[in-house]
Amino acid sequence: MxxxxxxxxxxxxxxxxxxxxxxxxxxxxxxxxxxxxxxxxxxxxxxxxxxxxxxxxxxxxxxxxxxxxxxxxxxxxxxxxxxxxxxxxxxxxxxxxxxxxxxxxxxxxxxxxxxxxxxxxxxxxxxxxxxxxxxxxxxxxxxxxxxxxxxxxxxxxxxxxxxxxxxxxxxxxxxxxxxxxxxxxxxxxxxxxxxxxxDEPSAEMIKYAANSFLATKISFINEMANISEHLGANIDDVVRGIGSDRRISLISSMPVLVTEVHVFQKMFVH
Ligand SMILES: NC(=O)c1ccc[n+]([C@@H]2O[C@H](COP(=O)([O-])OP(=O)(O)OC[C@H]3O[C@@H](n4cnc5c(N)ncnc54)[C@H](O)[C@@H]3O)[C@@H](O)[C@H]2O)c1
Structure with a gap:
């Protein structure tokens, strides 16, 4: 083509x-x-x-x-x-x-x-x-x-x-x-x-919703990292503990977050 x-x-x-x-x-x-x-x-x-x-x-x-x-x-x-x-x-x-x-x-x-x-x-x-x-x-x-x-x-x-x-x-x-x-x-x-x-409006909405959800995940895990640091908790272990919950994994692809949390925090969302 x-x-x-x-x-x-x-x-x-x-x-x-x-x-x-x-x-x-x-x-x-x-x-x-x-x-x-x-x-x-x-x-x-x-x-x-x-x-x-x-x-x-x-x-x-x-x-x-x-x-x-x-x-x-x-x-x-x-x-x-x-x-x-x-x-x-x-x-x-x-x-x-x-x-x-x-x-x-x-x-x-x-x-x-x-x-x-x-x-x-x-x-x-x-x-x-x-x-x-x-x-x-x-x-x-x-x-x-x-x-x-x-x-x-x-x-x-x-x-x-x-x-x-x-x-x-x-x-x-x-x-x-x-x-x-x-x-x-x-x-x-x-x-x-x-x-x-x-349809077209739904596809346009999917892109905005995906960007918003990814941004929410980044903000959320950054907050958890700040609180963990303050309280002496290990963020990597916290992430692993959250991500192994199937309900969370199913709705939010948490395994990505578990394995790539540091990359993810730096990821630029367009
Ligand atoms: N960069 C990313 O990672 C990424 C990921 C997903 C979606 N997007 C989206 O995709 C779109 C494009 O992003 P990008 O980063 O490739 O943009 P960009 O700004 O890097 O490139 C846009 C190009 O379009 C050209 N252009 C503008 N008007 C033109 C015209 N009338 N005729 C011919 N060329 C013209 C510009 O000269 C420029 O080279 C944006 O809406 C962005 O949000 C970007």
Whole structure:
């Protein structure tokens, strides 16, 4: 399949490289010319284990390319993935300027009387798939589009491994044809129970709820560590004691916490 991925940050670049490695033809688009030139030369702007090797391998095989030109490359894509940043606004809300700008550019670039699956991988508030669809159709009313939500759960530092070995793939789509296409593209990574099929708002909510839950776990265990230190208790033993309770393990994946508590505390949640 041919994929166009817009935005070559952690999410877009790692997804692009991994989908290329799985045999797809991937074009990654970024508006930053110097970044695109660097990527075309096979140099990764970020360090992730295994990333640069796969980047160079897939450029050489012809599966992966980089450009600043969205319009030229989008036309014959099977799937278009939005992976631009959603920085925090001053009031704490997600700034959707980049996502909505990309939606406008997609709307301007799509050929009329065509059918496209557009996937949002950026972390966005509930309702964004709908607002992206509205913006695209405002630019071009004669396209048949499904705007789906497939949130990203990778961790910086193990991004390639996480992408190639996902715990689950959440597909938020209310169009069966789009769901089928997205299941096909993810098949080498996940199938059966590892695919969570749902609608777009639920997929967007899953990502926010997962981030909140992980943040809650980190805050909770940090508090327990502070109290333990104050009272002369051993936090590692406390964690082991909590995590071996099946009720806690079942609802909160506590084994992760047991084995990786120190890594977990440092983990950055996006
Ligand atoms: N970094 C993570 O670990 C992580 C994990 C899960 C989810 N996310 C989410 O994924 C999204 C992307 O995160 P990131 O860390 O990859 O972002 P990033 O800011 O590192 O990269 C975004 C890229 O998009 C490009 N861009 C912006 N507007 C563009 C446009 N109109 N056309 C082409 N390119 C454009 C920028 O130049 C930049 O290179 C965010 O919503 C983030 O919250 C990030």
């Amino acid at each position: 041919k994929l166009t991925i817009i935005g070559t940050g952690y999410v877009g670049l790692v997804s692009g490289v991994c989908f290329a490695e799985l045999g797809n033809t991937v074009v990654c688009v970024d508006k930053l010319e110097t970044k695109v030139q660097q990527l075309q030369a096979g140099k990764s702007p970020i360090y992730e284990p295994g990333l640069e090797e796969l980047l160079q391998k897939n450029i050489q095989s012809g599966n992966l390319s980089f450009t600043t030109d969205l319009k030229e490359n989008i036309q014959d894509s099977d799937i278009i993935i939005i992976a631009v940043g959603t920085p925090q606004s001053e009031d704490g809300s997600a700034d959707l300027t980049y996502v909505h700008q990309v939606a406008k550019e997609i709307g301007e670039a799509l050929p009329t009387n065509s059918r496209f699956v557009i996937v949002n991988k950026s972390t966005v508030p509930v309702g964004t798939a709908q607002s992206v669809k509205t913006i695209i159709l405002e630019q071009n009313a004669d396209v048949d589009i499904a705007v789906c939500s497939v949130p990203e759960f990778l961790r910086e530092g193990s991004a390639v491994y996480d992408t190639m070995n996902p715990d689950r793939i959440v597909i938020g789509s209310s169009s069966q044809w789009a769901t089928d296409l997205l299941e096909t593209i993810h098949f080498p990574l996940a199938s059966g129970d590892k695919i969570v099929r749902t």
